[in-house]
Amino acid sequence: MFKNLQEKINKAFYILKGDNKVTEINISIVLKDIGKALIDSDVNHEIVKNFIKKVRDKSIGKKIFSSLNPKQIIIKSVYDELVQIMGGKNIGINISKKTSIILICGLQGSGKTSFSSKLAFFLKKKGNNPILVSADVYRPAAIDQLNALAKKINIPVFSLKDNNNVLDIINQSISYATTNNKNIIIIDTAGRLGVDRFMMDEIKNIHNTFHPSETLLVVDSMTGQDGVNTAKIFSKTLNINGCVITKLDGDSKGGVALTISSIIKKPIKFISIGEKIEDIEIFYPDRMANRIIGMGDVVTLVEKVQEQFDEKSTKKIYKKISDNQFNFYDFLDQIKRIRKIGNIKNIISMIPGIGNKFFLDDKIVSFKRIESIILSMTPYERNNPNIFSSASGISRKKRISKGSGISLKEIDIFLKNFNGMNKIMKNINPTSGNNMIKDFLSKIMDKKDMF
Ligand SMILES: Nc1nc2c(ncn2[C@@H]2O[C@H](COP(=O)(O)OP(=O)(O)OP(=O)(O)O)[C@@H](O)[C@H]2O)c(=O)[nH]1
Ligand SMILES: [Mg+2]
Structure with missing residues (x-):
């Protein structure tokens, strides 16, 4: 859903990397690209023209945003405008009558x-x-x-x-x-x-x-x-x-x-x-705008996750993590559960920070690659993730790379992500299932670059 638009808008935002001020020049370049992206997505010219004008007016010279960088200012303005053109807020259906x-x-x-x-x-x-x-x-x-x-x-x-x-x-x-x-x-x-x-x-x-x-x-x-x-x-x-x-x-x-x-x-x-x-x-509209600009749709994700992960099993996993017992078997099990939530493309597009990188690199099968890496490990390695930081780690990784056909570099990235995720999850306060998931997601939001 909105894959092309999402990619193009993200590429447009990328132009602003490193700029420290919103100027007529940088905003014009970004908005021109966003305008093109909207037209390619079948949005009519009149609406695009209006859209661009409003984002420009909002982004330039707004003091309240002065603590944000240009990328954040423009993302926020694009987000607000997307929410507006999509109707502002959800209006539920009326089923209040007896029949x-x-x-x-x-x-x-x-x-x-x-x-x-x-x-x-x-x-x-x-x-x-x-x-x-x-x-x-x-x-x-x-x-x-x-x-x-x-x-x-x-x-x-x-x-x-x-x-x-x-x-x-x-x-x-x-x-x-x-x-x-x-x-x-x-x-x-x-x-x-x-x-x-x-x-x-x-x-x-x-x-x-x-x-x-x-x-x-x-x-x-x-x-x-x-x-x-x-x-x-x-x-x-x-x-x-x-x-x-x-x-x-x-x-x-x-x-x-x-x-x-x-x-x-x-x-x-x-x-x-x-x-x-x-x-x-x-x-x-707000969640959809979030998805389009690639900031992830945390709320929908939380709801979908809650349908699949019950409180008991989630608590068990968190206990394992805090006891340093979370291993690659558990990780595989989590991936399997995530897959059960539904269409993996939709889910991934909802995860903040992950969504677009997966799309841009066209690595939608990445979970499959992770599975291949884990399946090429020995049972001992799956039970003991720390073994990869020991002296034998390099030869182990080389063997796994041969077995799975996945490069050493990618294996290193995966292990780094695995450890990073473990660290984040350890800081989560396991109060209730719902809060844990929300807490986890918001912590991931803060550490987007980890992925
Ligand atoms: N991919 C996809 N297919 C859909 C979706 N919604 C409906 N379809 C398919 O579109 C086709 C038409 O759907 P119907 O529900 O029969 O459409 P309809 O409006 O009732 O059609 P008529 O009764 O002939 O007017 C079917 O093959 C559906 O499976 C959707 O969201 N995604
Ligand atoms: Mg019909």
Whole structure:
């Protein structure tokens, strides 16, 4: 997600390395590159022009930032502006009613049906009792598709095979939900090829009849500015509450996510980042801006980590570290757990300080290389990391290098990082699982250069 933009923005910031003042000259160079990066990401010219102007005005002559270096000043201004164009803050969905209706609409193939099931799963995990309703009466396979997705997550689907009247279907689904104690009704509607009159009338009709708590427009990020223009027309016709941007995992340039909310004046509420049921995220403009400028998205990372690492096992690991017992076996186990958190590219892009270096050096398989290094060690070495600092260390490393095919230099870097991480983790106060992880991440933030 936003890989190109992220790389380009980081390269632009790199120009400022060593400068100790924000000047017209250095800011112009950086902003020109950032402007180009945004245009390449499918952000329209007008928005880019505005963006650059605001960052320039903010960065030059602001006394409050005087204790920061130029790079920090400009990063902060770019960050602030990115947050603004993406809508400022997250606006959650309204599901406060006893039975809340969420109406999902959008163009054909934008990802409505997949998103409906992802949202149902997401809301179920938060303790709700959702049902899915198939109101796509035009595509014969639509009901089957929704049924197949819903079966995997054990969520009921309401559909009427022999009834083509969507108002009827929705009406009956509401009765079904009420009698079965379901508090959320997610309505998946038929796709529109373009903004066609007949379909728009249908969705307006549903909207005016049932007054959904939420009407969400699903937009495929791969459609670029066309998608934004369609959304403009949609939101003029229908009073939507917000958008969902899908397929941000692919080669999408991200321009839609960057600009849609400032253009149509509606918030992005969720993003979809893959085909799997769990590939859904609440959209937070600030966290996204953090990811784009490569400062890492600590908060999302913390949440994802918490889903995987329970307090007990985390405490055990911290005990091992403080007792000097943390070895390469434990390290391998940690890497395996991190991998389970999800798409490794997404995770790495969230880790402060690591993300961009991995991307820039194209060393996304680095965990694999670390695994190769560790797997080429003898059991004794895996249990005793300190052995590499002893007299036999060099010959051991040479042997591992031969066995793993990884250069001595890289092995040295890995061992240095391993020791560095151990040191950081030792200073962590193991109070509770949550705090430990946050503490660990903030300490890593302070020591970005370690990686
Ligand atoms: N890579 C990726 N694929 C996605 C994502 N969301 C949906 N898809 C895929 O996009 C295709 C279309 O998704 P659907 O959910 O069927 O789209 P739809 O809007 O319901 O389509 P219609 O009902 O025909 O209008 C499917 O192959 C999905 O698996 C996403 O976030 N990432
Ligand atoms: Mg569909």
